[in-house]
Amino acid sequence: MVDFFQNTIDGVMIGSSYGLLALGFTVIFGVMRRLNLSYGPSIMIGGYLGTVLYLNHGAGPLVVAGAVVLGAAIAGVYVERLCFAPMKAGAGIASMVSSFAIWMQLEQAAILVLPRHTYPFPPLATGATLEFGPFFVRIDHLIMLVCALGLAAAVQVTLYRTRFGLALRAIIGHPVAAHLVGINVRRAMLLAFAAASAIGGVAGFLVLAVDQQVTPMFGMWATLKGLIAMMIGGLGSVPGAVVGGLLLGVIETHSQWYFGPQFRDLIAYVVLFAFLVARPGGLFGRAPSPDITTPQKA
Amino acid sequence: MDDYLIGVLSNIGVISFIALSAYLLLLTGEISFGQQAFFAIGAYAAGIATALWGWPLALALVWGAAIGGAAAVLVGIPTLRLHGLYFAIATLAFAEMVRILFELFRYQITIDGELVGPDGADGFRNIRYIFDNNIDAFQFLLLIYALLAVVLLGFVLLERSRLGVIFRMIGEDETLAGLQGVSIAHHKVLAAGISGALAGIGGGLYAHLTTYVEPRIFDVMLGVHSLAYGLIGGLGTALGPLLGVLIDIGVLESIRALSGYRMIIFGGLVALLLIVRPRGLLDENVVHKIGRFWRRISPWARRPGLNTGNRNNLTGGRP
Numbered sequence: 001m002v003d004f005f006q007n008t009i010d011g012v013m014i015g016s017s018y019g020l021l022a023l024g025f026t027v028i029f030g031v032m033r034r035l036n037l038s039y040g041p042s043i044m045i046g047g048y049l050g051t052v053l054y055l056n057h058g059a060g061p062l063v064v065a066g067a068v069v070l071g072a073a074i075a076g077v078y079v080e081r082l083c084f085a086p087m088k089a090g091a092g093i094a095s096m097v098s099s100f101a102i103w104m105q106l107e108q109a110a111i112l113v114l115p116r117h118t119y120p121f122p123p124l125a126t127g128a129t130l131e132f133g134p135f136f137v138r139i140d141h142l143i144m145l146v147c148a149l150g151l152a153a154a155v156q157v158t159l160y161r162t163r164f165g166l167a168l169r170a171i172i173g174h175p176v177a178a179h180l181v182g183i184n185v186r187r188a189m190l191l192a193f194a195a196a197s198a199i200g201g202v203a204g205f206l207v208l209a210v211d212q213q214v215t216p217m218f219g220m221w222a223t224l225k226g227l228i229a230m231m232i233g234g235l236g237s238v239p240g241a242v243v244g245g246l247l248l249g250v251i252e253t254h255s256q257w258y259f260g261p262q263f264r265d266l267i268a269y270v271v272l273f274a275f276l277v278a279r280p281g282g283l284f285g286r287a288p289s290p291d292i293t294t295p296q297k298a
Numbered sequence: 299m300d301d302y303l304i305g306v307l308s309n310i311g312v313i314s315f316i317a318l319s320a321y322l323l324l325l326t327g328e329i330s331f332g333q334q335a336f337f338a339i340g341a342y343a344a345g346i347a348t349a350l351w352g353w354p355l356a357l358a359l360v361w362g363a364a365i366g367g368a369a370a371v372l373v374g375i376p377t378l379r380l381h382g383l384y385f386a387i388a389t390l391a392f393a394e395m396v397r398i399l400f401e402l403f404r405y406q407i408t409i410d411g412e413l414v415g416p417d418g419a420d421g422f423r424n425i426r427y428i429f430d431n432n433i434d435a436f437q438f439l440l441l442i443y444a445l446l447a448v449v450l451l452g453f454v455l456l457e458r459s460r461l462g463v464i465f466r467m468i469g470e471d472e473t474l475a476g477l478q479g480v481s482i483a484h485h486k487v488l489a490a491g492i493s494g495a496l497a498g499i500g501g502g503l504y505a506h507l508t509t510y511v512e513p514r515i516f517d518v519m520l521g522v523h524s525l526a527y528g529l530i531g532g533l534g535t536a537l538g539p540l541l542g543v544l545i546d547i548g549v550l551e552s553i554r555a556l557s558g559y560r561m562i563i564f565g566g567l568v569a570l571l572l573i574v575r576p577r578g579l580l581d582e583n584v585v586h587k588i589g590r591f592w593r594r595i596s597p598w599a600r601r602p603g604l605n606t607g608n609r610n611n612l613t614g615g616r617p
Contacts, residue, residue: 035383037522086573092382093329094576097529098569100522105565112558220518231387266398273391277376280384 002134007253013141015249016148017210020203021226022233022241023152027196030236031168031189034092038079038099040222041106042197043204046071047214048110050205051119061209064122068208069201075106076197080190089175103219110216117215124209144206151199152242159238168192172236200226228272234282243283304435308507310547311442315500316520317527317539318449319493324528325462326489327469329382331521332373332389335396336366336494338516340501342400342416345511348427349414350407355427359445359502366498367491369396374490378483381472393521400513421512425505442503449496453536465489530568532580541579 021040028036049071053059059067083098125139159165167188170178179185204222208214225248233244251271256264275282299307320333344362347353353361377388406415416422428438456462464485467475476482505511527542550560575581 029383035386082569082573087576091572091576093324094529094572096329097522097526098572100526101565101568101572103565104561105569108559108561108565112562224518227387228391231384235383262398262401266395266402269391269394269398273388273395276380276384276388276391280380 003257006135007257008250009135009137010141011250011253012246013137013145013249014253015229015246016141016145016242017203017207017245018225018229018248019148019242019245020144020151020206021200021222022229022245023148023155023238024196024198024200024203025226025230026233026236026238026241027155027192027199029230030172031192032084032095033172034084035096036079036084036099036193037096037223038075038083038103038106039197039200039226040224041103041110041219042075042079043068043072043200043222044110044214044216044219045075045106046073046201047121047204047208047218048113048119050208051114051121051214054122055119059122061122061124065202065205068205069198072201072204073194073198076200077190077194078102079197080193084193085186085190103223107216107219110219118213119215121208121212121214123212124206138210140206140210144210147202147206148242148245151202152238155199156238164188164191228268230282231272232275232282234284237282237284240282240284247283299436301435304439306547308435308439308442310543311439311446312500312504312507313524313527313547314446314540314543315449315503316497316524317543318453318536319496319500320521320524321528321533321536321539322465322489322493322496324525324533325465325469326486327381327472328486328489329386329525330389330493331386331518331525332391332393333493333497333524334516334518334520335373335389335393336370336497337501337504337520337524338393338396338400338511338513339369340366340498341505341511341516342403342422342501343498344502345422345425345505346405346415348506349422349425350405350409355431355506358427359499362502362505363495363498366501367495370494370497371487371491373494374487378486390518390521393516394518397513397516400516419513421510422505423510425509425511427506429509438507442507445499445503449499450536450540457535461485526568529578530571532575532578532584534577534580534582534585538578538580 021043025036025039028034028039046068050059050064050068053067054064079099079102083095083102087095087098123140124143128139129136130139130142131137157165159168167178167183170181170183171185171188175185200222203226204218207222208218229245229248230241231244232248233240233242248268248271252264252268255267259267316333316337319336320330323330323333340362343365344358347358347361348355373389373392377385380388400416401419403416404418406413406417408414412424414424427433433441456465464475464480467478467480468482468485472482523546524539527546528539529542530545531540531542532538546564550564571579
């Protein structure tokens with residue numbers, strides 16, 4: 001029983017990183033109705049920037065954190081300018097493939113800068129733990145959970161309590177109408193994109209600090225985990241992203257504990273597939289949304 | 299031809315099959331991130347058939363195609379009502395399940411005092427049919443391209459048939475197609491089955507070309523690449539995905555002097571290309587213009603303006 005609860009706690013902690021990744025994803029998808037495959041690789045660029053500062057200049061965790069977030073946001077803006085801003089409405093598939101091409105580009109760029117397979121990343125709280133009765137919680141995991149909940153609340157408040165959020169929701173509802181009432185759609189989209197990538201950067205920094213290493217594969221990992229958590233939670237839903245992430249974490253830890261590491265990923269994909277078939281909207285999602293989901297016109 | 303060139307051309311040929319399989323689904327409006335699953339299933343099925351069961355290659359390739367197609371139908375049915383991103387992620391989830399299952403899949407028997415067969419994550423070695431039967435690399439290359447030519451001919455006939463029109467119509471607007479009396483479900487499952495079989499043939503050829511397959515080859519990267527080929531090359535004709543493969547593998551291999559920078563250049567070029575041509579180089583407009591030009595200069599083509607027949611008409615000539 002203690003194992004069960006300890007696993008669940010670990011799952012929630014690990015799941016909070018998935019939730020953070022899904023949060024950035026869902027902001028991009030919510031506003032753009034497009035899939036940004038370069039989301040993870042943008043975060044990886046931030047991670048590499050942080051590692052370079054750490055290795056060459058001995059930067060502390062705060063500076064590294066800032067560098068990761070900034071690097072991810074800059075890479076995100078680059079992706080938006082190249083893959084999303086110039087595309088006409090309805091060219092959702094082209095945007096997605098284009099963001100995949102940029103993924104390849106970012107990965108190669110990272111390998112050029114730091115050619116070895118792994119590089120060290122500064123830890124946040126070297127594996128220190130807190131004890132609650134028979135249960136243990138790692139401090140860096142706890143920071144991750146707090147950040148996930150805090151950022152989710154911030155995103156929710158921004159979307160529903162500020163003028164900028166209102167503008168974004170207007171764009172989500174109808175981009176042309178939003179443009180007609182005087183909203184600068186392109187600028188709002190760029191800002192949302194940069195903010196989403198920065199949220200991903202926060203997730204990236206926390207995960208890398210727990211792992212204490214960074215590899216070029218991190219980009220693919222982040223994209224996949226964020227995507228799965230977002231789909232389970234429900235496309236475009238802020239609470240859904242967090243809950244989906246936590247649920248994915250819990251499912252993974254339990255399957256790893258009872259069946260081993262290969263079954264961990266297998267069961268995660270089975271759950272994802274089952275969710276898509278039985279309940280495509282995810283836990284919190286509404287009916288499937290337009291653009292990329294409808295066939296594109298030439 | 300030297301070995302290097304034969305190797306590159308064989309690769310282009312084999313990858314063309316999976317690119318065409320993703321292209322067929324793109325025609326019906328579906329984005330699949332999971333064609334690598336059927337490629338993998340075809341590779342394992344055909345490899346097991348020749349290496350373990352001693353089947354002839356032709357039969358093994360048909361078997362690989364059949365199993366690949368059957369698997370695609372099995373995935374196609376539950377995912378029928380999914381579209382766009384939902385369909386893409388569902389196929390991705392399925393493909394990753396298949397990849398992990400192959401990591402767990404062990405089926406080995408002793409042949410000539412040697413264990414042969416898939417060995418989980420360590421892969422499936424010694425698919426030696428083409429060596430045991432003295433088929434040299436050039437002959438195998440010819441086989442690949444002969445099969446590819448047959449498939450392309452199939453696509454040409456498809457584009458001129460009622461079925462092809464229905465596929466494109468479903469891709470354009472599913473609701474409208476349904477209102478015309480087209481059975482959406484049947485045609486989408488059919489398209490999924492054909493595309494799975496295409497990927498299955500490609501997988502079978504791949505397994506015999508490289509003599510060795512392992513689960514990690516069939517990851518998301520392969521799937522997204524095969525999807526990208528159609529979009530880079532163009533969605534107007536089946537030659538589009540081939541052009542995409544040629545540009546990717548051909549260009550990547552030929553500018554090896556730029557190794558280290560090639561993905562930076564190639565990725566940037568693709569992104570820029572898609573801004574100008576969101577449906578690829580050979581999109582429907584280009585194909586239409588080439589067709590018009592051809593009809594103008596060709597002595598055999600029927601003249602536009604005269605009665606060109608109702609062959610491409612959905613009603614098939616009936617009023």
